[in-house]
Amino acid sequence: MPTQCGKVTCDLFRSAFSGEVVFAVNTINGERYEGIAPKHCAKPVGDLSVDPTKGTLEVAVINNGGKSSSIRMPDGESIEVPTELISLLGT
Helix, strand or coil: CCCEEEEEEEEEEECCCCCEEEEEEECCCCCEEEEEEEHHHEECCCCCCCCCEEEEEEEEEEEEECCEEEEECCCCCEEEEEHHHEEECCC
16 A cells, blocks of 8 residues: 555644644554654644644554554654544545
8 A cells, every 4th residue: 555645633732943843642552652743744733832732743644444554753753543543635
C-alpha cells in the first residue's frame, strides 16, 4: 500500500518557539508519543497553552487497516496508533 496523507487526532500544546507546536498522540499500546511539529502541520494553532487542546496533525499514513495504523509523524518517527484516530485526506 502506498503512503497516503492523513490526519491524526491528538493533543496540541504551545511550544517555546513561535513556529512550532508540541503534540501528544495515544499509541496502540496505550503509551503517549510526544514531539514537536511545525505549526502548518497542526490545527487549530490559535491560543495554544500548556493545557491540552484537542486537534489534528498532518501525518503520512504508511498502513491503515484493522485495529492499528502505522503513521510517520512530522518529526520523522513512525508509530502505531488506533485506526479510529486516523482520517485520510482527500477521501
